[in-house]
Amino acid sequence: xxxxxxxxxxxxxxxxxxxxxxxxxxxxxxxxxxxxxxxxxxxxxxxxxxxxxxxxxxxxxxxxxxxxxxxxxxxxxxxxxxxxxxxxxxxxxxxxxxxxxxxxxxxxxxxxxxxxxxxxxxxxxxxxxxxxxxxxxxxxxxxxxxxxxxxxxxxxxxxxxxxxxxxxxxxxxxxxxxxxxxxxxxxxxxxxxxxxxxxxxxxxxxxxxxxx
Numbered sequence: 001x002x003x004x005x006x007x008x009x010x011x012x013x014x015x016x017x018x019x020x021x022x023x024x025x026x027x028x029x030x031x032x033x034x035x036x037x038x039x040x041x042x043x044x045x046x047x048x049x050x051x052x053x054x055x056x057x058x059x060x061x062x063x064x065x066x067x068x069x070x071x072x073x074x075x076x077x078x079x080x081x082x083x084x085x086x087x088x089x090x091x092x093x094x095x096x097x098x099x100x101x102x103x104x105x106x107x108x109x110x111x112x113x114x115x116x117x118x119x120x121x122x123x124x125x126x127x128x129x130x131x132x133x134x135x136x137x138x139x140x141x142x143x144x145x146x147x148x149x150x151x152x153x154x155x156x157x158x159x160x161x162x163x164x165x166x167x168x169x170x171x172x173x174x175x176x177x178x179x180x181x182x183x184x185x186x187x188x189x190x191x192x193x194x195x196x197x198x199x200x201x202x203x204x205x206x207x208x209x210x211x212x
Contacts, residue, residue: 001038001041001042001045002042002045002046007045007049010046010049010102011049011050013102013106014049014050014052014053014105014106015050017106017109017110018050018052018053018105018106018109018110019052019109019110019111020052020080020081020082020083020109020110020111021052021053021054021080021081021082021109022052022053022054022078022079022080022081022105022108022109023053023054023055023056023077023079023081024043024046024047024053024054024055024056024076024077024078024079024105025055025056025057025058025064025068025076025077025079026039026040026043026055026056026057026058026074026075026076026077027057027058027059027060027062027064027065027070027073027074027075027076027077028040028057028058028059028060028073028074029059029060029073029074036073036074038092039074039076039092040055040057042092043055043057043076046105052109053105059073060072060073060075068086068088069131069161070088072090072163072165072170072173074090074091074092075088075089075090075091075163076088076089076092076093076101078101078104078105078108078151078155079108080108080109080111080155082111083108083111083112083155083158084158085108085111085112085154085155085156085157085158086108086154086155086161087104087108087150087151087154087155087162087163088154088161088162088163088164089101089163089164090163090164090165090166090169090170091164091165091166091168091169091170092166093164094138095138095139096138096140096141096143096144097136097138097143097144097147097164099144100144100147100148100151100164103148104148104151104155107151107152107155108155112152112155112156113148113151113152113155113156115152115156115199119199119200119203120156122203122207123152123153123156123157123160123203124156124157126157126159126160126206126207127159128159128209128210129159129161129188130153130157130159130160130161130187130188130206130209131160131161131162131163131187131188131189132150132153132154132160132161132162132163132185132186132187132202132206133162133163133165133173133177133185133186134146134147134150134162134163134164134165134183134184134185134186135165135167135173135174135177135179135182135183135184135185135186136164136165136166136167136182136183137166137167137168137182138166138168140182140183142182142183142195142196143164143182143183143196145196146183146185146195146196146197147164147183149196149197149198149199149202150162150163150164150185150202151164152199153199153202153203153206160206167179167182177192181194183195183196185197185202187205187206187209188209190209190212191205191208191209191212193205
């Protein structure tokens with residue numbers, strides 16, 4: 001799926017920036033899964049670009065899906081073996097989201113993203129379960145930053161689970177959360193954040209959960 005020139009660019013990036021082992025885990029439906037074959041091909045190609053990367057495939061009904069809090073298929077989980085943290089893409093990370101995928105792999109390998117010391121400390125100190133659902137469309141240029149913010153937090157703290165959700169692939173979920181525009185981030189089904197907000201604002205909304 002990736003042309004030779006792009007593969008070489010990514011290989012050089014991974015060689016320079018990856019530090020620890022990362023597992024790319026694809027969860028598909030138990031029966032026929034739209035996009036799953038193409039998705040797995042992409043995952044295996046990426047995993048083949050570094051000895052620090054590995055690829056797995058599991059059905060959505062598996063124990064592995066339950067362990068990682070995965071409920072939708074197809075979902076790709078970027079998982080740090082050392083830090084037990086991850087970031088999920090519910091739907092293929094195409095168009096604007098591919099750079100986010102690459103940066104997530106690097107950040108998972110490093111043990112976290114590059115954020116301010118204050119934000120990192122506050123995110124790591126969260127001691128309750130958090131789920132961030134970021135609804136997006138593949139054509140939205142403002143959505144990748146919102147996804148990256150959510151993913152940054154879950155790559156810092158295993159109690160935080162974040163996932164990009166392609167609204168076109170999961171229309172029932174989009175309707176359930178009344179998503180009229182994207183990006184829209186749903187926090188523990190209680191707080192909705194519209195637009196691409198900075199990390200500090202999203203963290204403030206997460207911390208509001210203690211008051212609800």
